[in-house]
Amino acid sequence: MSQQLWIKMANLVFELEKRLPAQGGSTGVQRNIDRMKTVLEEAGLLILNPMGEPYTETRTDLEANITGAGKGTLQVLDVIKPVIYTNKDGLQSLLQKGVVIAGHK
Amino acid sequence: MTINFAIDLGTTNSLIARARNGNVEIFKNPSGMKVTLPSVVAFRKDRMLIGDKAKEYIEKDPANVFGTFKRKMGTSESFFVANNGSFKTPVELSAMILQELRNFIFTGESPESVIITIPASFDTIQSNATKEAGYAAGFKEVLLLQEPIAASLAFANKEGCEGMKGQWLVYDLGGGTFDVALVKIDEDEMKVVDHEGDNFFGGVDFDNLIITQLFVPYLEDKYGITDLSRKMLSANGKYNKLYYQLLYKAEEAKISLSNHSTAEVEFDMEDESGQSHEVYFTIDKGQFNSIIREKIQASVNFIRNLLERNNLRPADITEIVLVGGSTYIPLVRTMLNEELQIAVNTSIDPTTAVVEGAAYYAGSRISRLEQAPAANVVKSNNSSDAPLIEVKTAYQHHSREQEEYFAASIKNAPVGSHYRIVRTDGGFDSGLKKATERISEMLLLLPNTQNVFQLKIYDEKGRAIDIAVPDIAIVQGKFTIYGQPLPNDICLEVDDVENNMTHLEVIFERNAILPLKRSITKTLSRTIAKGSDDQLLINVLEGSRYSSPQSNLSIGVVSIAGKDLSADLIKGCDVDLSFEISESRDITVKAYISMIDAEFGQVFNPSVRSINMARMQEEADYLYRVGKRQLDGLLAKEKYEESAVLQQAMDELSGLQRKIRGLSADDVTDVKYQLDDQKRKLAQVVAEAERGDRMLELKEEYFEKKESYQYMLQQSNDIALKHRFEAISKEENEWINQCSTQFLRMKIHEMDRLIWNVKRKDVGYLTSLYLHYAMKPDNAYSDVKQIKALKARGDEALERKNPDEIASVIYRMYDLLIDKDDDEVIKGTGLRG
Numbered sequence: 001m002s003q004q005l006w007i008k009m010a011n012l013v014f015e016l017e018k019r020l021p022a023q024g025g026s027t028g029v030q031r032n033i034d035r036m037k038t039v040l041e042e043a044g045l046l047i048l049n050p051m052g053e054p055y056t057e058t059r060t061d062l063e064a065n066i067t068g069a070g071k072g073t074l075q076v077l078d079v080i081k082p083v084i085y086t087n088k089d090g091l092q093s094l095l096q097k098g099v100v101i102a103g104h105k
Numbered sequence: 106m107t108i109n110f111a112i113d114l115g116t117t118n119s120l121i122a123r124a125r126n127g128n129v130e131i132f133k134n135p136s137g138m139k140v141t142l143p144s145v146v147a148f149r150k151d152r153m154l155i156g157d158k159a160k161e162y163i164e165k166d167p168a169n170v171f172g173t174f175k176r177k178m179g180t181s182e183s184f185f186v187a188n189n190g191s192f193k194t195p196v197e198l199s200a201m202i203l204q205e206l207r208n209f210i211f212t213g214e215s216p217e218s219v220i221i222t223i224p225a226s227f228d229t230i231q232s233n234a235t236k237e238a239g240y241a242a243g244f245k246e247v248l249l250l251q252e253p254i255a256a257s258l259a260f261a262n263k264e265g266c267e268g269m270k271g272q273w274l275v276y277d278l279g280g281g282t283f284d285v286a287l288v289k290i291d292e293d294e295m296k297v298v299d300h301e302g303d304n305f306f307g308g309v310d311f312d313n314l315i316i317t318q319l320f321v322p323y324l325e326d327k328y329g330i331t332d333l334s335r336k337m338l339s340a341n342g343k344y345n346k347l348y349y350q351l352l353y354k355a356e357e358a359k360i361s362l363s364n365h366s367t368a369e370v371e372f373d374m375e376d377e378s379g380q381s382h383e384v385y386f387t388i389d390k391g392q393f394n395s396i397i398r399e400k401i402q403a404s405v406n407f408i409r410n411l412l413e414r415n416n417l418r419p420a421d422i423t424e425i426v427l428v429g430g431s432t433y434i435p436l437v438r439t440m441l442n443e444e445l446q447i448a449v450n451t452s453i454d455p456t457t458a459v460v461e462g463a464a465y466y467a468g469s470r471i472s473r474l475e476q477a478p479a480a481n482v483v484k485s486n487n488s489s490d491a492p493l494i495e496v497k498t499a500y501q502h503h504s505r506e507q508e509e510y511f512a513a514s515i516k517n518a519p520v521g522s523h524y525r526i527v528r529t530d531g532g533f534d535s536g537l538k539k540a541t542e543r544i545s546e547m548l549l550l551l552p553n554t555q556n557v558f559q560l561k562i563y564d565e566k567g568r569a570i571d572i573a574v575p576d577i578a579i580v581q582g583k584f585t586i587y588g589q590p591l592p593n594d595i596c597l598e599v600d601d602v603e604n605n606m607t608h609l610e611v612i613f614e615r616n617a618i619l620p621l622k623r624s625i626t627k628t629l630s631r632t633i634a635k636g637s638d639d640q641l642l643i644n645v646l647e648g649s650r651y652s653s654p655q656s657n658l659s660i661g662v663v664s665i666a667g668k669d670l671s672a673d674l675i676k677g678c679d680v681d682l683s684f685e686i687s688e689s690r691d692i693t694v695k696a697y698i699s700m701i702d703a704e705f706g707q708v709f710n711p712s713v714r715s716i717n718m719a720r721m722q723e724e725a726d727y728l729y730r731v732g733k734r735q736l737d738g739l740l741a742k743e744k745y746e747e748s749a750v751l752q753q754a755m756d757e758l759s760g761l762q763r764k765i766r767g768l769s770a771d772d773v774t775d776v777k778y779q780l781d782d783q784k785r786k787l788a789q790v791v792a793e794a795e796r797g798d799r800m801l802e803l804k805e806e807y808f809e810k811k812e813s814y815q816y817m818l819q820q821s822n823d824i825a826l827k828h829r830f831e832a833i834s835k836e837e838n839e840w841i842n843q844c845s846t847q848f849l850r851m852k853i854h855e856m857d858r859l860i861w862n863v864k865r866k867d868v869g870y871l872t873s874l875y876l877h878y879a880m881k882p883d884n885a886y887s888d889v890k891q892i893k894a895l896k897a898r899g900d901e902a903l904e905r906k907n908p909d910e911i912a913s914v915i916y917r918m919y920d921l922l923i924d925k926d927d928d929e930v931i932k933g934t935g936l937r938g
Contacts, residue, residue: 031697035624057147057158058158059533060532060533063157065161078346080350092554093529
């Protein structure tokens with residue numbers, strides 16, 4: 001499977017996980033999601049969810065839309081796409097920037 | 106020497122490319138790997154950001170972030186930077202974009218000459234200002250090329266001598282600007298005859314139309330929200346976050362609609378009462394076309410004006426070449442064609458056409474500069490008077506924090522120089538900061554890995570200065586990376602159903618660094634009935650993965666007994682296993698069986714060994730059977746000397762079997778540990794005898810199979826299979842001289858599977874295999890009725906010569922075959938390998 005398809009799959013798994021709490025959560029479904037994430041890891045993808053992390057302008061792993069005044073300490077308020085790294089021969093490199101909304105909580 | 110390098114210095118985005126042997130390579134931003142760099146510069150508190158990061162702040166910090174300055178080139182206007190009280194001219198800002206683009210060149214070259222593209226509308230002053238920006242960025246020779254000419258060159262080059270005849274239009278619809286130019290070849294020279302444009306029309310308008318015309322009315326109506334547009338667009342409005350979410354979704358939908366008839370949009374939002382909703386919205390091409398038609402019609406009208414002004418009819422135009430990302434939209438293409446009846450040329454990627462054409466031009470233009478040796482950096486001691494730059498760094502090499510403090514002293518940095526720290530994986534960039542004598546930075550760390558950063562110093566023209574600063578390496582989350590590796594493989598014992606034995610599957614490799622965590626999913630290799638004495642074993646062992654399970658040290662066993670089950674566990678059902686080893690080597694094993702929704706788990710401490718008596722008994726019995734067969738073989742061959750050691754081991758094994766049977770399952774003494782040690786030693790003796798007896802034979806079988814597989818691959822030309830074969834051969838060196846017979850049997854089986862994957866497409870082979878099974882008497886199978894039905898199905902499948910159908914019948918027949926050769930079977934763990 002091409003890397004692009006793996007990334008697509010990673011984004012879908014991420015969305016599924018993000019949506020789960022809204023559906024009342026389910027340990028069974030969460031387990032299946034965890035299994036999917038394991039498969040993605042085996043395919044060499046490291047998927048990170050930056051939700052709630054501080055946002056700074058040095059974070060080139062994130063593509064941010066800044067809501068509100070955009071001053072002071074910002075935080076990741078919503079994650080539209082996760083950050084994806086790949087690990088090849090022990091070298092990590094950024095595959096997909098996380099698409100986030102940053103602002104004040 | 107040709108110039109080779111070209112830059113598309115755009116109003117919204119810029120690109121850099123290089124011509125090499127008639128081909129063009131477009132460089133990507135090392136951070137994010139995009140070819141485009143937003144033409145935006147930000148002067149944040151203590152650092153300068155260029156490109157994507159700067160663009161993020163353009164609306165929030167307009168006093169310090171500047172874009173679209175290309176429109177002001179050649180004017181006396183300058184931009185006041187509130188953060189540092191300085192003024193920046195459009196030339197200076199453009200120079201910064203050009204300097205940043207130079208950093209995209211990963212080949213180590215540092216071009217001194219470059220072609221920079223300019224709009225057809227640029228007058229002499231604006232053109233000179235662009236040149237000035239090029240020189241300020243450190244280029245010594247700058248040649249300009251008009252954008253429509255550059256794009257036309259890209260199309261002409263694509264189509265060879267067939268393309269670009271008569272006069273044509275270059276239609277350039279980018280993210281935020283629109284230009285159309287009339288181009289023709291006059292006395293062998295390509296010229297822009299006339300042009301028109303709109304600086305405030307582009308793809309972003311289409312995104313906004315999707316929001317205002319489609320999303321907003323739908324959401325207002327469905328969730329009773331009033332004045333949603335205003336609430337979204339106000340910086341402190343309730344729905345400002347939703348606006349950015351929708352802007353992203355709108356762009357995604359727009360891109361999707363270029364290739365599909367509908368686009369599904371999904372997002373979450375809260376209504377006025379705070380209740381959250383999942384919104385599913387479908388946009389079809391018809392809806393999208395109807396909202397953008399008016400805008401595109403306006404661009405067609407620009408073309409009509411242009412033609413009218415030049416006394417031309419559409420029929421006088423040979424074609425329209427499309428440039429700019431927004432020309433991917435199908436309606437743009439069809440409307441231009443339908444309204445003007447002019448052929449539309451889409452043979453080049455519209456996003457990169459300008460820089461591509463400019464690079465072709467650069468590849469043919471001879472530089473007038475005298476040749477200097479290619480150097481990607483400025484030497485730190487360029488001038489004999491200049492003192493050497495000294496950089497001393499200080500930081501923690503290991504960290505548990507998400508970010509780590511870094512400090513350095515820089516001595517003798519030239520006036521106006523900057524430094525920049527980037528993480529080599531592309532996830533962190535400090536931006537350009539003034540290279541003062543003492544610098545500091547908080548470095549953002551990626552979890553549980555080694556983070557490598559590079560510190561570079563740039564002169565006032567943005568060129569890297571050649572100084573040797575060692576990489577900054579910080580290991581996050583793993584204090585003990587150099588001190589606490591695993592001494593042995595940690596393996597899981599799994600069943601090799603086809604060979605009626607078990608083998609080891611590595612979970613954590615030797616030398617892996619603690620702590621470690623891994624999840625795997627296995628299927629059950631046999632049914633375990635509720636209430637039965639049977640058990641599913643998760644047996645974690647320490648030792649070489651190539652040896653037999655019986656000779657490795659069991660460090661943790663989770664047994665799930667039939668009597669603990671709420672329902673039967675059916676063969677084939679999934680078991681999720683997770684393994685964790687802490688820094689102090691505690692092992693946590695968890696098993697979740699989805700079929701009965703139950704979790705089993707245990708923590709094993711390395712100082713407390715865990716022994717499963719039932720398992721030890723099965724293993725001792727198995728070892729006895731294998732040893733007995735070998736002993737009989739040696740005695741039959743009258744090899745009395747060799748048999749003596751084995752005979753002694755057999756006597757000990759027999760004693761071991763008696764002792765195990767005599768021990769209660771909950772014995773509290775150390776006896777069971779002593780017995781386990783004895784069992785492992787005896788397993789090694791049996792394995793050694795087995796190696797001597799069978800190894801040569803098994804190796805021959807393995808290599809024969811490998812050879813025939815290699816032969817099949819040569820015939821098949823399947824690249825993926827060939828790569829896999831190469832990987833297998835490479836890995837073979839690691840185990841071939843130290844593996845157990847079990848491991849080798851597993852490898853033989855793996856080879857069988859590979860051969861089968863190739864052969865299963867061969868109808869002739871499948872037919873003979875099917876006949877082999879079909880010729881066996883019905884009572885050789887466990888279910889006579891089923892085998893009869895399968896034989897009938899198989900005969901029909903043979904007539905149809907369908908390989909998949911024949912193969913499926915063979916699989917079923919194989920499953921039903923009663924295996925009578927099970928003398929040496931060890932009862933497996935229940936987990937299929």
